[in-house]
Amino acid sequence: MNPTLSQRAQKLTSSVIREILKITERPEVISFAGGLPSPDTFPVERVLAATQTILTTAPTPALQYGPTEGYLQLREWIAARHSTGSVRIDPADVLVTTGSQQALDLLGKTLIDSGSRVLVETPTYLGALQAFSLSEPTYVSVPSDEHGPQLEMLTREDLSGARFMYCLPNFQNPTGRRIPLARREQLAKIAVEAGLLVVEDDPYGALSYSGDALPTLKSMMPENVVYLGSFSKVLTPGLRVGYLIAPQALHRKLVQAKQAADLHTPSFTQRIVYECVKDGFLDTHIPTIRELYRQRCQVMLEAMQEHFPNGVSWNRPEGGMFIWVNLPTGMDSVELLQKAIAENVAFVPGAPFFANEPQRNTLRLSFVTVPPERIQRGIAALGALIERESVGLKV
């Protein structure tokens, strides 16, 4: 029999990234396609010690059903971590989610009706588009430059009629760019004036190579922001523990939506995270991740400088896991990928990261899981390929 699918299911397609990842699992492929953190950074011993502590001291609550809102001690830790001199986060505003991705799903469900306007950066995170699209919004692509979205280019009506704006201020996936302080202040001013809700997605915020941090949008306009955080990039992603911080009226609805989605995030993984982080572990651990990623980013940037032909441009990230590349006009990165895979190099084409008009000559490179020697070899091969293709363009 053929079941009748919902209209939203008929429109569903698989993530291009995850399909490519399947191809690039062959060991001979040098893959810059992944969004995976480096397993070299996983604190295995600490996770092992945490599981032993939990299962030998208080196993029952770790293995039993738990509250939808999440493990209270973890919520308190998260609230304390995000409280600043000027803004105190209440643990009651925290909701632990099954990875940050689930927060996107819950926000789509609670905030988007079919046809609702949702503002997104240009480009933006593909996984957010996938999650929101199930509720069939109308996306407004906010004009964006190397400093982030340019809200001042939208009319007051565009802004106030939108359900929310989705924004990744720090080392955005896919571009790696960070929004500078002045632009953040401008965004906050415009959002508050327009009564615009902002979803601030911040999985990479801790990964600034220099160790500095800019104020979050949440700290600038707490009532206007739902903040999304994650332990995937600073601890391990396989535990699937993320969180959101939302104003109470919305928080209540998000909790109800989560109850229907998976009752609660696993009690055990929440406690593992709490055991790992409660004593300040991240303060010594995160700098080791930053340093590893900074070095690999540097290796890739130097290799790009050496091997990429004229007509190709890219940014120099201050943190995070990604570099964004603009190919010569007219070159399609999806076509390029087919040829690159034949030469055992992979990346992610940029087009799927655009909500509306894709810029097909863009691509995303990740450097964090690839050893330096392979970064150099892969970038050399990719540079040579782009050079050959550029010649083709000019003919």
Next chain:
Amino acid sequence: MNPTLSQRAQKLTSSVIREILKITERPEVISFAGGLPSPDTFPVERVLAATQTILTTAPTPALQYGPTEGYLQLREWIAARHSTGSVRIDPADVLVTTGSQQALDLLGKTLIDSGSRVLVETPTYLGALQAFSLSEPTYVSVPSDEHGPQLEMLTREDLSGARFMYCLPNFQNPTGRRIPLARREQLAKIAVEAGLLVVEDDPYGALSYSGDALPTLKSMMPENVVYLGSFSKVLTPGLRVGYLIAPQALHRKLVQAKQAADLHTPSFTQRIVYECVKDGFLDTHIPTIRELYRQRCQVMLEAMQEHFPNGVSWNRPEGGMFIWVNLPTGMDSVELLQKAIAENVAFVPGAPFFANEPQRNTLRLSFVTVPPERIQRGIAALGALIERESVGLKV
């Protein structure tokens, strides 16, 4: 600011059960309200050994992102466990979910449009109604008796126009009743003839007190059934590992919906479950759960026989965790609950389990987490209360 909520979010309400559970956490309350398995059955030593094995032999894949479909070895184990002499389950049809609740969410997303007809039992599992309701279906309450739903009372048109029927054949939550073999065969015949998709939710199937098992609907009509299974009631719920088995065309869409929902179920908890079950552990473990629950069920039934007044009726479950009670006509179990809590006894009112017309004189009792002496004391108090309230009714 007040964010504009989606229409579905405006209709969202919290689970009555979970709100009550919060109240009944006071230790002096004898709570028959929970749907929690007994922590006495949690195999703590085995979970501890599993975590040590995983983190000392192959930590990276357990802590890294993984495939949306789930951990392949666990999917193979699930497929083998559900393959019978006549029906072989392909691991490709298995999708690991973040608890069975997530399967309900994914099915709602992929199969229900606003106004789509969905057939449900009378009563049915509240958590399913919560999950499906986000997609705003029109529920058709299938007339049901002590042997389960009576599909023959619906017209052919009712059946073929429905997106699916949702059904819990074994020891249903909330009623505890099991659908006998003859009724299963009749359901399968009608569903196949009508081209009706059936969602078979089976978290309690292994908990038959006598150890017998009836054939699943999946085994009777594999192409018409999405089967939902769970490790929550036979291992531990705090790991949040469930699964579904679906025909390929639908499976693909469910995987895409899951990708947007949480990328994948935690790699670590999936591996813990696999380590725990791979060597046949459940074959010795499940009989100990059955025996515990059988004994407690027996204690509760005897106490009800002794203390409940005339005019109250209930079933005698052959397995599972619940007894369903019919109070005298005119008595409202929500009002009764307020008075019961004042006497430190709790249960779940039956009304929220009905998709359409609630039978307000019903309630659900769970016996599995309460020691025998407290079962007797709680049932005595509840019986006395019902008796007093019955007198009030007659006045």
